[in-house]
Amino acid sequence: MSLRYLLQRLGTLLLVLIGVSILTFAIIPLVPGSPARVTLGVMATDASVAALEKQMGLDRPLPAQYWSWLSGIVLHGDFGKSLISGKPIAEQVRHRLPATLILAFTALLIGLLIAVPSGIISALRPGSARDLGVSIMSQIGVSIPDFWLGILLILVFAQYLHWLPSSGYAPISEGLGSYLKHIILPASTAGVISGSIMARFVRSAMMEVLGNDYVRTARAKGLAEGRVISKHVLRNAAITIVTIIGLQMATLLSSVVVVEIIFAWPGLGSMALTATLQRDYPVLQASVLLFAVSFAVINLLTDLSYVLLDPSVEYA
Amino acid sequence: MSDTALAAKAGETAPEEATGRRSMLRRALRHPLVITGSIIVLALALVAILGRWLAPYSPTAMNFNARFAPPSLAHLFGTDDFGRDVFSRVLYGAAVSFKVAFIAVGISGTVGVLLGLIAGFLGRWIDEIVMRVMDVLFAFPAVLLAITVMAILGRGVGNAMVAIAIVYIPIFARVTRGAVISVRGREFVTAARAMGQGSWRIMLRHVLPNSLGPIIVQTSLSLAFAILAEAALSFFGLGTQPPEPSWGRMLSEGRSFLHEAPWMGIFPGLAIMVSVLGFNLLGDGLRDVLDPRSSR
Secondary structure, eight states: OOHHHHHHHHHHHHHHHHHHHHHHHTHHHHSSSOHHHHHHOTTOOHHHHHHHHHHHTTTSOHHHHHHHHHHHHHHHOOOOBOTTTOSBHHHHHHHHHHHHHHHHHHHHHHHHHHHHHHHHHHHHSTTSHHHHHHHHHHHHHHHSOHHHHHHHHIIIIIIISOOSOSSOOOOGGGOHHHHHHHHHHHHHHHHHHHHHHHHHHHHHHHHHHHTSHHHHHHHHTTOOHHHIIIIIIHHHHHHHHHHHHHHHHHHHHHHHHHHHHHTTOOSHHHHHHHHHHHTOHHHHHHHHHHHHHHHHHHHHHHHHHHHHHOTTOOOO | OOHHHHHHHHTTOHHHHHHHHHHHHHHHHHOHHHHHHHHHHHHHHHHHHHHHHHOSSOTTOOOGGGTTOOSOSSSTTOBOTTOOBHHHHHHHHHHHHHHHHHHHHHHHHHHHHHHHHHHHHHOHHHHHHHHHHHHHHHTSOHHHHHHHHHHHHOSSHHHHHHHHHHHHHHHHHHHHHHHHHHHHTSHHHHHHHHTTOOHHHHIIIIITGGGHHHHHHHHHHHHHHHHHHHHHHHHTTSSSOTTSOOHHHHHHHHHTTTTTOTHHHHHHHHHHHHHHHHHHHHHHHHHHHHOHHHHO
16 A cells, blocks of 8 residues: 555545534534523523523634634543533543444444355355345345334344343443343344345355356365365455445444434434434534544545555555 | 537437437346336335325324224224324325435435536546535434434424435435546547537536436435435434324334334334335346446
């Protein structure tokens, strides 16, 4: 990977991050009504609202407000205070960010456990009943709404079978059993959907590699099928699979927002919806900003890993 | 090249193009995914249009003597906590879902295609600016972006359409730009330029019609997403507001009564899934026919 390419991609990321921060900051100036009014309630007098606006710095020009908001986050990790609770948002973020990350990575793991074997099975016998079965399951998985799948899983595993809790989160410090019980349903909801999407990509990546001459040669020299798959096919299909993981990580974050809300998972996604419903805009800003920055960084890492894994690929 | 030859090139060899399109249409009509997807989408479109006449009850009529009635001949999908007929509400909900999806995708398609066309055809700094703005919008997870737009605009079905449209503009812009870049260097474009045709005329008369394949595919896939997004926003209480029936809203209401009346959550969810499946199948099939490079 050339230094020029790396610098170019980092430059683009920086531009995107600046754009993301401007758009996220714009939430407060764009919403109707003043955040001070949200804090004080509808009965507050105009004078008290104006006084609080001054105290919050909302009477200053927008560029000055943007700069102090951004520098507070970048230099001190300070996202401001919640309009409803009055507590620092950074405190909430510290608790919620790990919960979101744990959920996203567990869901990705479940997705891969579904996608890789089914993609391989499907690619090895194209047109077979197994391939058709995987295709149908994958189409259904792609089309099923995550919030509905979550409800169905709650109905079966929590309401009827009483095997798993229907909502909530238990940190790993409270014991592995409780932690796993709480994470299985939400992570499976997001994982099944992303697994269905990834299975289709794994299948096409495998099929492309399976058609190569070196695979035919490996088979012709009598190598066992398992070795052909593990040594030649999977290794070469890995480039595409890694890219898919990167792209899916980004899509998965979207699904995680929904899943957190369904399962009352105390992450950044549920924080965003609660903030929207309560008109707690600074909290919404923090959640949106963190998701968008993660999204942009994951996209960059995916691009870079693609170039690293396959040096013949380089973008101008 | 003589003026006449250039004119023929700029006219994009019409008979060949027409034959190509006819053969593509024939292939599309024989493709199993296109056939299955079209049947589902057409059936649902009919339900959306004729739902109000097909529904046995008013979707808002309450009957407290029939609360939580399980599915039966009188109430095919059972009744809800207000004794409203779930089947009638699902039929009416189809109209809401389709209306939101088509309008939102119409807006995002128009804006996104226009931006992608301009960026891809004119290139240089216009391309840079448009695509960087699209990159910024792309950095927001879809659902979160829609929720944020709703936070700014306020709740309601009209605002949900705008929110969904904003989410999908960057995707249409990227898809169109990619298609335009692969077309802009072709001979008929050079010929049209040599004839002195203006950029707008070349873009709209020559480049756009030859870039439609991926855009059509994206439209079908976006309709699937729009139905999902409208349902999700209504499920969160931000989209369609009561008492108007919406599949997402019905799911949200059914969630509180999962144990007593699972049908309240099962049937609206099935309706969403079948609609999304229909548009996805249609989109995948069309991609095989119109944009085989990306379908693999």
